[in-house]
Amino acid sequence: MENKNKIFALVDCNSFYASCERIFRPDLRDKPIAILSNNDGCIVAMTKEAKELGVTRGEPYFKIPADTRKKLTVFSSNYSMYGDISHRVMDILAEFSPESEIYSIDESFLDLTGMNIDLTEYGKEIRKKVKWSTGIPVSVGIGKTKTLAKLANHIAKKREKFNGVVDLSSDENIDKYLAMVKVSSIWGVGRKLSAKLERKNIITAKDLKYTSDGWIQRNLGGVTGMRTVWELRGISCIPLDTIPALNKGIVSSRSFGKSVETLSGLKEAVSSYISIGAKKLRKQKTAASALTVYIKTNRFKDEPQYNNSITYKTPYPTSSTIELTEYALNLLERIYKDGYKYKKAGIMLDGIVPNTAIQYSLFTPDKFNADVDIALDTVNKKWGRNALFTASSGINRKWSMRREFVSPRYTTNWNEILKIRI
Ligand SMILES: [Mg+2]
Structure with missing residues (x-):
C-alpha cells in the first residue's frame, strides 16, 4: 500500500452553489449570497461575504434578522443547474490528468x-x-x-x-x-x-x-x-477512486474493467452504486435532495465518444434505496445512447440534510419503503452487500415545491436560457 512517489491535486470549487448563481448574475460579484434548502427552509450554502454578515450554515431562513436579510441575496437551491455546471467543471478537470x-x-x-x-x-x-x-x-x-x-x-x-x-x-x-x-x-x-x-x-x-x-x-x-x-508524513496510503462518504455529497462510481455496451449492463452498475450511496445516507442518518447519474466512454481510446450526465431534484429528501434506484434508472434511460463502449458510470447524491432537518410534506416517503430499507440493511449486514433492482416507473411526476427564489434553469432548459441584450 505504500507508495512514496505519488503526486495528487485536489481541485475544489469556491462557494460552489453561490458561484453557480453568480455566473448568471455578475452584478452579485463580491455581494453576500445564500442558498436555501428544499422548501426554502435553511441556509445550505453561502459566500464569504454572507459569512461576514453572520449568516451560518444550517440556520433557518426566518431566523435571520431583517436588516441582514435586506443585504443578502437568497436563492432556492437549483440542483439541476448545479449538477450541470459541476459536470462541465469535472470535464475540464479531466483534461488535466490521465486519472481523476x-x-x-x-x-x-x-x-x-x-x-x-x-x-x-x-x-x-x-x-x-x-x-x-x-x-x-x-x-x-x-x-x-x-x-x-x-x-x-x-x-x-x-x-x-x-x-x-x-x-x-x-x-x-x-x-x-x-x-x-x-x-x-x-x-x-x-x-x-x-x-x-x-x-x-x-x-x-x-x-x-x-x-x-x-x-x-x-x-x-x-x-x-x-x-x-x-x-x-507524505506516504500515500489512500489511492484514487476509493468511495468515500461525506456529509457534503456522496459519490459512487467506478471505471469498468471491461467496457459496457448495453443499457442493462449500465443499469446493473448504477443500481449497485445507488445501494452503496443510499446505505451511506442511512448510516449517517441523512437524506439526499438531488441525484446525478453520469456515464462516459473512454477518452483515451480512438472510439466514438459520448459523455453525459443528468441531475434530478427529488420531490423530498430521501435515503430510500427503492426510490433512489427508481429515479436513477429513469435518469440513466434518458441519457443512454446505443452504440458506444462505456468505460465509467457513476452517481452523485447531493443536497444532503440530516434526517432531523427534513420538512415532511404530503410526499413524505411511505412506511413501506422505510420498512424495506430496514430489511435491506439488516439482510445486507448479515449476508453481505447485494444489488437491488426495481422496475422503472416514470419520474416525470411534477410535484410542486416551494421555491420562491429559484434562479432560472439557464443551462438545462431552453426556455430559461440567459438572454443578452446587444
Ligand atoms: Mg467547495
Missing part, C-alpha cells in the same frame, strides 16, 4: 504523478481554464498524498496571498504549513476525534504528524488513524 476521481459535486482529485512540470504553474493554468470556460473559481491544493492535497487546498482557500494554488509536494518547509492547520480541518478527522486530540494537546496537523505510532494505534482506532498520520 470526482470526489463530490464540487471537488475532484487529479493524479499528477510523474509529470515533469512546475506544479504551481499547472495549478494556475487549471484555475484559469476552469474560470474561463465555466465562470467558476476554484482552489488547487497539491501534495504527495490525498490528505496533503486536501490540506494544501484548505490553506489555498483560507490565505489570499497564495492566489488559490498551494503546492506542498516539493516543499522542504512543509511543516510550516502543517502548523497552520488545525487537526479538525484534516481530511478524515471528525469532531469527536479532534476533541480527543486537542485534549492530548495535539492541536495542529504538524503536532499529529509527529505523534508516535504507538499512541495513534492505541488511541485512534488502528488502520484509519494510522493511514491519516502516514499520509501527513
Whole structure:
C-alpha cells in the first residue's frame, strides 16, 4: 500500500452553489449570497461575504434578522443547474490528468504523478481554464498524498496571498504549513476525534504528524488513524477512486474493467452504486435532495465518444434505496445512447440534510419503503452487500415545491436560457 512517489491535486470549487448563481448574475460579484434548502427552509450554502454578515450554515431562513436579510441575496437551491455546471467543471478537470476521481459535486482529485512540470504553474493554468470556460473559481491544493492535497487546498482557500494554488509536494518547509492547520480541518478527522486530540494537546496537523505510532494505534482506532498520520508524513496510503462518504455529497462510481455496451449492463452498475450511496445516507442518518447519474466512454481510446450526465431534484429528501434506484434508472434511460463502449458510470447524491432537518410534506416517503430499507440493511449486514433492482416507473411526476427564489434553469432548459441584450 505504500507508495512514496505519488503526486495528487485536489481541485475544489469556491462557494460552489453561490458561484453557480453568480455566473448568471455578475452584478452579485463580491455581494453576500445564500442558498436555501428544499422548501426554502435553511441556509445550505453561502459566500464569504454572507459569512461576514453572520449568516451560518444550517440556520433557518426566518431566523435571520431583517436588516441582514435586506443585504443578502437568497436563492432556492437549483440542483439541476448545479449538477450541470459541476459536470462541465469535472470535464475540464479531466483534461488535466490521465486519472481523476470526482470526489463530490464540487471537488475532484487529479493524479499528477510523474509529470515533469512546475506544479504551481499547472495549478494556475487549471484555475484559469476552469474560470474561463465555466465562470467558476476554484482552489488547487497539491501534495504527495490525498490528505496533503486536501490540506494544501484548505490553506489555498483560507490565505489570499497564495492566489488559490498551494503546492506542498516539493516543499522542504512543509511543516510550516502543517502548523497552520488545525487537526479538525484534516481530511478524515471528525469532531469527536479532534476533541480527543486537542485534549492530548495535539492541536495542529504538524503536532499529529509527529505523534508516535504507538499512541495513534492505541488511541485512534488502528488502520484509519494510522493511514491519516502516514499520509501527513507524505506516504500515500489512500489511492484514487476509493468511495468515500461525506456529509457534503456522496459519490459512487467506478471505471469498468471491461467496457459496457448495453443499457442493462449500465443499469446493473448504477443500481449497485445507488445501494452503496443510499446505505451511506442511512448510516449517517441523512437524506439526499438531488441525484446525478453520469456515464462516459473512454477518452483515451480512438472510439466514438459520448459523455453525459443528468441531475434530478427529488420531490423530498430521501435515503430510500427503492426510490433512489427508481429515479436513477429513469435518469440513466434518458441519457443512454446505443452504440458506444462505456468505460465509467457513476452517481452523485447531493443536497444532503440530516434526517432531523427534513420538512415532511404530503410526499413524505411511505412506511413501506422505510420498512424495506430496514430489511435491506439488516439482510445486507448479515449476508453481505447485494444489488437491488426495481422496475422503472416514470419520474416525470411534477410535484410542486416551494421555491420562491429559484434562479432560472439557464443551462438545462431552453426556455430559461440567459438572454443578452446587444
Ligand atoms: Mg467547495
